[in-house]
Amino acid sequence: MALTPELHSFYCDLHVHIGRTSAGNAVKISGSRDLTFANIAREAAERKGIELIGIIDSHSPGVMQDIRDLLMSGEMTEADGGGVAYRGTTILLGTEIEIREPGRKECHVLAFMPNLAVMEDFSAWMSRHMRNINLSSQRLYAPSRVLQEEICGRGGLLIPAHIFTPHKGLYGCSAERMAELFDLEQIAAVELGLSADSEMAGYISELDRYSFLTNSDAHSLGKIGREYNVLELAAPSFNEFxxxxxxxxxxxxxxxxxxxPRLGKYHRSYCAGCGSIIDEAAATSERCPYCGSTKLVQGVFDRILHIADREQPLVPDYRPPYHYQVPLEFIPGLGKAKMNALLAAFGTEMNILHRAGEAELAAVTGPELAAQIVLARSGGLALTSGGGGTYGKVDRTRS
Structure with a gap:
């Protein structure tokens, strides 16, 4: 009789972009140049404390060559159960794909493959339906359900990305129901995005069955882990994921x-006419309450209320807690020098956020900043709302 393996908690961020290959070729045009496969692995393992990380530009031929080189050199190895192992961290090989069905706006999905060989095969298929396979988040000229079949047929996982954002989120701009685009039985999970939480998603009943992911969508090394998950696994690997x-x-x-969600840059509606974030409870969806313009970008919260099929959100019993946490980089007064001192004392950002006590933090930063860090990790800092592509901020006058 097989023994049940012991499960452990792992910190996981499953949406990180590649900026450049090691040869300097662009992958994510808007991504930082130092966002290479190797640098992401080092940042996750050595600074962030992220133990399962999804690199979602692993389909790019230049990135796949980097992975092969790292495996050949012995710096990294193929992980048991799928993925690439580096110093206690496992990298999942993923890709972000843009789709657009006739008569709809485009949206993004994530696809994760078990190993490099399968990703190479999937990339070869995509290259026949994509104008530039080398770049990130490219449009796939094939129906969404054909894409779904290609992913699932290879043993991959399909996860709609940042589903509520007005910029290429499935619910945000492409459809009112996911069933309009995909077979719901072959969706592995959904990614909420930076401007939504579990309760907000609870307004839409077809999401009840899915696990929710909160990921960074990092375009720079510093942004890795600004949102993350805790997963109970026997080991960090694709199969366990x-x-x-x-x-x-x-x-x-x-x-x-x-x-x-108030910190998310698409949380509330935004007026392109006067530049105002519309954070009024009774704001009209047709005109700006400040200038009367009709040039409105609908925010995540307002969009969810518009497409909701419930009057009140439902959070299933199995749904884990959603912890509001302000990233360390958002905390006023926590500059590079003090951050480096904290890392020297506690090792990783996850240790700072989860394991260091207030007194221990105060010994490094002083009591005032230590108190701010404790408030940040418990969601206690006062915030101003984001919108129109601008992040919200910590309100120093009320924190």
């Missing part, structure tokens, strides 16, 4: 850590 999303054999997402 699959089990956790399906909530099988005890594996599960046990916590989501994310920005308070």
């Amino acid at each position: 699959r089990l956790a999303l399906a909530r099988r054999e005890g594996r599960r997402v046990s916590a989501n850590f994310g920005l308070n």
